[in-house]
Amino acid sequence: MTPIKKRSFERIRDIVYETSGIALTSRKEALVSARVGKRMRALGIDDFEEYLRYLEDHHDEEIVGLLDAVSTNVTSFFREPHHFDFIADEMNAWYESGQRRFRLWSAACSTGEEPLSLAMVVKEALPQPDVDLRILATDICTETLAHCELARYEDRKVAPIPADLRSRWFTSTGRGDERVWTAKPALTDLIVYRRMNLSEPPFPMRGPLDAVFCRNVMIYFDDAVRVRLLAEIGRLLKPGGLLFVGHAESLAGMISGFKYVRPSVYRKA
Amino acid sequence: MLRSWSLAAKLAVGFGILALIVVIVGGAAFIDMGRMQSLAEEQSGDTDVADNVMEAKFEVLAQRLLLMEVIQTSDADEIERLGAEIEESFTRFGELMSDSIEYLKVDAERDETAKKALTLVEDALAQHEEFEPMISRAVALARANTGDKRAAVAAELAAIDAEADARGVKITADMQEIENNTDAMVEVAAQESRATAERGRMQSIILLVAGVFASILLAWFITRSVTRPINRVIEGLTAGAEQVSSASSQVASASQQLAEGASEQAASLEETSSSLEEMSGMTRQNADNSRQADAMAREAQAAAGKGAASVAEMGAAINAIKESSDATAKIIKTIDEIAFQTNLLALNAAVEAARAGDAGKGFAVVAEEVRALAQRSAEAAKTTAALIEQSQERADRGVAVSADVHAALDQIASSVDKVTQLVGEIAAASEEQAQGIDQVNTAVAQMDRVTQANAANAEESASASEELSAQARELTDMVSVLIATVRGERAAVAQTRAVATTTSGARVSSQVHRMTDAVRARAKVTDPEKVIPLDDEDLADF
Numbered sequence: 143m144t145p146i147k148k149r150s151f152e153r154i155r156d157i158v159y160e161t162s163g164i165a166l167t168s169r170k171e172a173l174v175s176a177r178v179g180k181r182m183r184a185l186g187i188d189d190f191e192e193y194l195r196y197l198e199d200h201h202d203e204e205i206v207g208l209l210d211a212v213s214t215n216v217t218s219f220f221r222e223p224h225h226f227d228f229i230a231d232e233m234n235a236w237y238e239s240g241q242r243r244f245r246l247w248s249a250a251c252s253t254g255e256e257p258l259s260l261a262m263v264v265k266e267a268l269p270q271p272d273v274d275l276r277i278l279a280t281d282i283c284t285e286t287l288a289h290c291e292l293a294r295y296e297d298r299k300v301a302p303i304p305a306d307l308r309s310r311w312f313t314s315t316g317r318g319d320e321r322v323w324t325a326k327p328a329l330t331d332l333i334v335y336r337r338m339n340l341s342e343p344p345f346p347m348r349g350p351l352d353a354v355f356c357r358n359v360m361i362y363f364d365d366a367v368r369v370r371l372l373a374e375i376g377r378l379l380k381p382g383g384l385l386f387v388g389h390a391e392s393l394a395g396m397i398s399g400f401k402y403v404r405p406s407v408y409r410k411a
Numbered sequence: 412m413l414r415s416w417s418l419a420a421k422l423a424v425g426f427g428i429l430a431l432i433v434v435i436v437g438g439a440a441f442i443d444m445g446r447m448q449s450l451a452e453e454q455s456g457d458t459d460v461a462d463n464v465m466e467a468k469f470e471v472l473a474q475r476l477l478l479m480e481v482i483q484t485s486d487a488d489e490i491e492r493l494g495a496e497i498e499e500s501f502t503r504f505g506e507l508m509s510d511s512i513e514y515l516k517v518d519a520e521r522d523e524t525a526k527k528a529l530t531l532v533e534d535a536l537a538q539h540e541e542f543e544p545m546i547s548r549a550v551a552l553a554r555a556n557t558g559d560k561r562a563a564v565a566a567e568l569a570a571i572d573a574e575a576d577a578r579g580v581k582i583t584a585d586m587q588e589i590e591n592n593t594d595a596m597v598e599v600a601a602q603e604s605r606a607t608a609e610r611g612r613m614q615s616i617i618l619l620v621a622g623v624f625a626s627i628l629l630a631w632f633i634t635r636s637v638t639r640p641i642n643r644v645i646e647g648l649t650a651g652a653e654q655v656s657s658a659s660s661q662v663a664s665a666s667q668q669l670a671e672g673a674s675e676q677a678a679s680l681e682e683t684s685s686s687l688e689e690m691s692g693m694t695r696q697n698a699d700n701s702r703q704a705d706a707m708a709r710e711a712q713a714a715a716g717k718g719a720a721s722v723a724e725m726g727a728a729i730n731a732i733k734e735s736s737d738a739t740a741k742i743i744k745t746i747d748e749i750a751f752q753t754n755l756l757a758l759n760a761a762v763e764a765a766r767a768g769d770a771g772k773g774f775a776v777v778a779e780e781v782r783a784l785a786q787r788s789a790e791a792a793k794t795t796a797a798l799i800e801q802s803q804e805r806a807d808r809g810v811a812v813s814a815d816v817h818a819a820l821d822q823i824a825s826s827v828d829k830v831t832q833l834v835g836e837i838a839a840a841s842e843e844q845a846q847g848i849d850q851v852n853t854a855v856a857q858m859d860r861v862t863q864a865n866a867a868n869a870e871e872s873a874s875a876s877e878e879l880s881a882q883a884r885e886l887t888d889m890v891s892v893l894i895a896t897v898r899g900e901r902a903a904v905a906q907t908r909a910v911a912t913t914t915s916g917a918r919v920s921s922q923v924h925r926m927t928d929a930v931r932a933r934a935k936v937t938d939p940e941k942v943i944p945l946d947d948e949d950l951a952d953f
């Protein structure tokens with residue numbers, strides 16, 4: 143494969159930013175070269191210029207492939223665990239005060255670990271039959287969404303799930319390292335998956351939502367996109383609703399409408 | 412040298428050499444077989460010659476017998492018949508001999524015995540050439556002199572017969588020798604063919620053994636020259652896979668640490684920036700307050716100045732009061748003297764009234780009144796004098812106090828001056844502090860950006876490391892395929908285990924592989940609506 147030219151890189155960077163809000167700095171040239179290169183191998187193209195021509199000719203189909211390739215999908219079950227403790231307590235309090243309908247949103251769900259963790263935690267906290275719980279899980283990446291639909295995970299991926307929860311909410315097949323775990327319908331039936339681009343609000347939901355998990359995705363955006371996204375989340379959250387962001391993400395300077403609760407947790411004013 | 416050859420060249424040369432060996436072994440056998448065949452042919456040819464010669468010998472014998480019969484009979488018909496038989500025998504003899512000559516001529520070129528046989532046969536033929544006319548003459552003579560005429564030629568016939576007999580004996584003897592000779596030739600050929608067969612067998616065995624040995628050597632050599640480098644490649648690949656997988660777990664742990672570091676940093680940054688915000692609010696307030704204090708201190712200074720002036724004025728006023736009290740005291744003295752004089756006058760009037768008696772009675776009352784007034788006046792003057800004295804004392808004190816106040820006010824003024832200066836300094840410092848905090852704030856914001864970029868980097872390297880370890884697994888798989896090809900299935904299994912154990916947690920999970928492959932395959936033809944069969948009804952719930 144021929145190495146990527148600066149112009150091609152800049153063109154790809156612009157397209158990615160325009161279509162997804164993912165802001166690639168000039169230092170991401172190696173990353174783009176590696177990830178888009180993989181996509182090109184799958185298509186049998188070995189020149190970035192040629193790929194850009196292909197992208198132009200097949201924009202609507204290939205833009206999905208490009209974004210699938212460029213997005214970083216790292217995630218894990220119970221990532222940043224105290225968020226889950228916090229939401230469980232909060233849900234309990236809401237239930238005590240008479241609320242029965244709960245709508246949660248995992249805004250960049252990647253391969254599904256986040257919405258499944260959320261579903262497990264909430265079902266454990268509120269086992270009552272009168273609880274009406276639904277979780278919306280969205281991502282821009284179709285590949286990971288396909289993974290979400292399968293809800294199947296390698297043995298090492300489920301390691302962070304406490305053993306009792308795992309045996310309650312998952313079934314496993316195979317032995318040893320070949321063991322594969324599948325989420326039970328009781329869990330997956332709570333979750334609605336959908337492809338959604340966070341950089342293009344407004345979103346087709348009406349709200350009010352009780353909590354939004356928008357974690358480790360704003361690190362890929364620039365401030366303009368972040369501010370737009372936060373305003374839309376503010377619109378969708380109920381007063382007193384919670385916003386969880388990634389631990390490295392601070393909303394300092396753009397949290398109008400939110401109150402700081404603790405690091406990476408905000409409450410809509 | 413062999414090392415630099417390509418695999419194809421090695422195989423081509425190897426199998427070429429094998430083919431050559433096969434050609435040599437087969438060719439040698441082929442040549443031997445040809446020789447054996449020609450020997451067999453020769454043997455059978457020699458036997459034919461021997462048979463021919465023997466038959467020819469019998470013909471000569473027959474010819475002699477027929478001649479005898481010709482001589483003994485005088486019947487013309489009988490003679491005719493015998494003559495014909497003799498002619499036939501001659502033809503047969505000629506044919507047999509010429510066949511043999513023809514055969515022997517070919518052989519004679521390379522075979523001494525054949526050559527000898529040929530001369531003998533030719534010799535015999537030559538003798539027969541002489542023998543034949545004798546018999547023909549006898550037959551002609553007998554034919555011409557049948558019946559009674561026979562007696563006339565009997566003697567001549569007997570002579571021919573005797574000569575022919577002698578010749579015939581010689582010829583048969585010679586031919587017997589030829590027979591013996593050809594028999595020897597047959598024997599020689601048989602021996603030769605046996606020897607050739609033996610030699611051929613030996614040769615074949617030697618060549619076969621050599622060929623097999625050479626093939627084995629070649630096979631071993633080629634195998635070694637092929638498997639050795641492949642084994643080296645396998646070792647390299649195995650080590651590479653191990654290294655890749657350990658490097659990827661290193662990258663993974665590094666990125667994990669990075670991520671943790673980033674989130675810790677982010678948390679403290681968040682705290683820092685919120686306390687900074689508070690601090691910057693406080694400094695701004697400080698600056699404001701100090702500005703206000705500054706203004707107030709300036710006002711106080713002005714007020715103190717004014718106070719000092721007022722105190723001076725007051726001192727002057729008090730002095731004036733004192734002077735007027737002094738004046739008043741003098742006046743009171745005068746009043747006191749006037750009262751004393753009045754008292755004296757009243758006494759005098761009373762005395763005069765008493766002297767006047769009743770007529771003076773009224774006057775006496777008035778004088779008494781006047782005296783009382785004069786006494787009260789003197790008293791009031793006395794009290795006033797005391798008061799004035801007091802006033803004078805107080806005024807004196809007042810002057811002293813106002814001097815004190817003046818001094819105090821002067822001190823206040825200079826203190827306020829100092830305060831103003833200090834407050835001004837404080838205000839400037841707060842201003843600077845506020846600016847500094849603003850700078851820190853921008854720095855924190857920048858750090859925040861860096862932290863977020865770090866978090867993104869950490870995730871990216873985590874995903875890269877995941878990819879790397881997948882690659883390492885694939886590499887291991889390929890290595891085991893190679894091992895299976897080169898060393899056999901069992902070795903491959905063992906090797907894969909060995910690699911797998913060194914790459915903790917990176918063991919091949921074929922099922923998962925298949926699964927992710929399926930995901931990939933699905934993703935390749937992605938149409939988001941197909942992947943997520945969802946209508947807006949589902950969303951309406953949110």
Ligand SMILES: C[S@@+](CC[C@H](N)C(=O)[O-])C[C@H]1O[C@@H](n2cnc3c(N)ncnc32)[C@H](O)[C@@H]1O
Pocket residue numbers: 161162163164213214215216217218221249250251252253256280281282283286338339340341356357358359362388870
């Ligand atoms: C690093 S993962 C975070 C997953 C999960 N929220 C967590 O914290 O573990 C980031 C995800 O954001 C998604 N993403 C990136 N840009 C997006 C966009 N513009 N709209 C929606 N999702 C996006 C990527 O596809 C990826 O799956």
